[in-house]
Amino acid sequence: MITLNDVSFAYSKKKEVFSNLNLTLEPGSIYGLLGKNGAGKTTLLKMMCGLVAPYSGSCTTLGEKAARKSPSLMRELFFLPEEFYMPDMRINKFVSLNAPFYPAFDLNQFHRYLDEFEINPDNRLRSLSYGEKKKVMIGFGIATNTKLLLFDEPTNGLDIPSKRQFRRIMASIANEDKCIIISTHQVRDLETLIDHLVILHNNRILLNENVGVITQKLCFKTVQTVANDQGIIYSESSLKGHNILLKNAEQEDSQLDMELLFNGVQHCPEKINHLFNLN
Structure with a gap:
C-alpha cells in the first residue's frame, strides 16, 4: 500500500x-x-x-x-x-x-x-x-x-x-x-x-515490527530490584520499583509497554537493532 x-x-x-x-x-x-x-x-x-x-x-x-x-x-x-x-x-x-x-x-x-x-x-x-x-x-x-x-x-x-x-x-x-x-x-x-x-x-527506522513479534522477542516487567545477570536491555525507576525491558529468552507472556520500549530504543538502539534485524 x-x-x-x-x-x-x-x-x-x-x-x-x-x-x-x-x-x-x-x-x-x-x-x-x-x-x-x-x-x-x-x-x-x-x-x-x-x-x-x-x-x-x-x-x-x-x-x-x-x-x-x-x-x-x-x-x-x-x-x-x-x-x-x-x-x-x-x-x-x-x-x-x-x-x-x-x-x-x-x-x-x-x-x-x-x-x-x-x-x-x-x-x-x-x-x-x-x-x-x-x-x-x-x-x-x-x-x-x-x-x-x-x-x-x-x-x-x-x-x-x-x-x-x-x-x-x-x-x-x-x-x-x-x-x-x-x-x-x-x-x-x-x-x-x-x-x-x-x-x-537518527534519520532511520530502527524498529518496524508487529506487536506480537515484539512481545515474543522482548519481555516487559516491573521488579523491586535489578540484578546484573538478568539480561536487561533497559531499565527505569518507577513508583512500583523498576520497569525493565529484556530479551524474552524464556518466552514469557507480557504486555507491551510502548513507553518503556520507546525509551529503550532511545537509550540502547544498537541492542534493539541487533535483536530485531540480525537475529
Missing part, C-alpha cells in the same frame, strides 16, 4: 531528516509511528500523501507516485495534521463542500460520530474549542471510508472520555483492506489500539 525506497530528504544542508530510508506498510494494520521531536514523523506522513517529495528515492502510495497527488490517489486517503485550518462556517456546510471529494463518504456515519462526541452539526467551526474541532475532523476523516488514514497526534486536545471513544471507533473500522497510520507522543492513549510499531531514530 505504501512503499518508500532509498528515500532521502532534508529541509536544509544542516537539517537532514531521512537518509536512504526504506519502509513498506501494508493494509490490515493500525501502525503507530513513534520518534522524538524532529525525528521526521510529520514529514514522513506528508511524504506518504504527496505534500512533500523526496530529494532522492521514491515514495509510492496505493501504487502511485505520491508526489503527483493524482485525483485517484487523493480520494482514497485522508490526512489529519496536528494543526489545521477551519473555515468560518457551520459543520454541515463544511461537510457539504468537502464530502464530494470522497466517493465513499457516509453522512449518517459522520453524524453518529458527532453524536458520540456530543457535537451539534449546526455549530460554527470557529466557535469550537481545539478539542471539539479535532473531534469533528476525526469523525469526518473516518467517515470518508478511504483505504488509507493518516493521523498526526490525533489525541492531542481530547479529554479522557473522547480518547476512549477514539480508540473504540478506530478499532471498529480496522479491516484487512484499510491501512491506518497514527503518529503520536501519547503512547499511553493508544497502547491497546496499535498492532504494529514503526520507530524513527
Whole structure:
C-alpha cells in the first residue's frame, strides 16, 4: 500500500531528516509511528500523501507516485495534521463542500460520530474549542471510508472520555483492506489500539515490527530490584520499583509497554537493532 525506497530528504544542508530510508506498510494494520521531536514523523506522513517529495528515492502510495497527488490517489486517503485550518462556517456546510471529494463518504456515519462526541452539526467551526474541532475532523476523516488514514497526534486536545471513544471507533473500522497510520507522543492513549510499531531514530527506522513479534522477542516487567545477570536491555525507576525491558529468552507472556520500549530504543538502539534485524 505504501512503499518508500532509498528515500532521502532534508529541509536544509544542516537539517537532514531521512537518509536512504526504506519502509513498506501494508493494509490490515493500525501502525503507530513513534520518534522524538524532529525525528521526521510529520514529514514522513506528508511524504506518504504527496505534500512533500523526496530529494532522492521514491515514495509510492496505493501504487502511485505520491508526489503527483493524482485525483485517484487523493480520494482514497485522508490526512489529519496536528494543526489545521477551519473555515468560518457551520459543520454541515463544511461537510457539504468537502464530502464530494470522497466517493465513499457516509453522512449518517459522520453524524453518529458527532453524536458520540456530543457535537451539534449546526455549530460554527470557529466557535469550537481545539478539542471539539479535532473531534469533528476525526469523525469526518473516518467517515470518508478511504483505504488509507493518516493521523498526526490525533489525541492531542481530547479529554479522557473522547480518547476512549477514539480508540473504540478506530478499532471498529480496522479491516484487512484499510491501512491506518497514527503518529503520536501519547503512547499511553493508544497502547491497546496499535498492532504494529514503526520507530524513527537518527534519520532511520530502527524498529518496524508487529506487536506480537515484539512481545515474543522482548519481555516487559516491573521488579523491586535489578540484578546484573538478568539480561536487561533497559531499565527505569518507577513508583512500583523498576520497569525493565529484556530479551524474552524464556518466552514469557507480557504486555507491551510502548513507553518503556520507546525509551529503550532511545537509550540502547544498537541492542534493539541487533535483536530485531540480525537475529
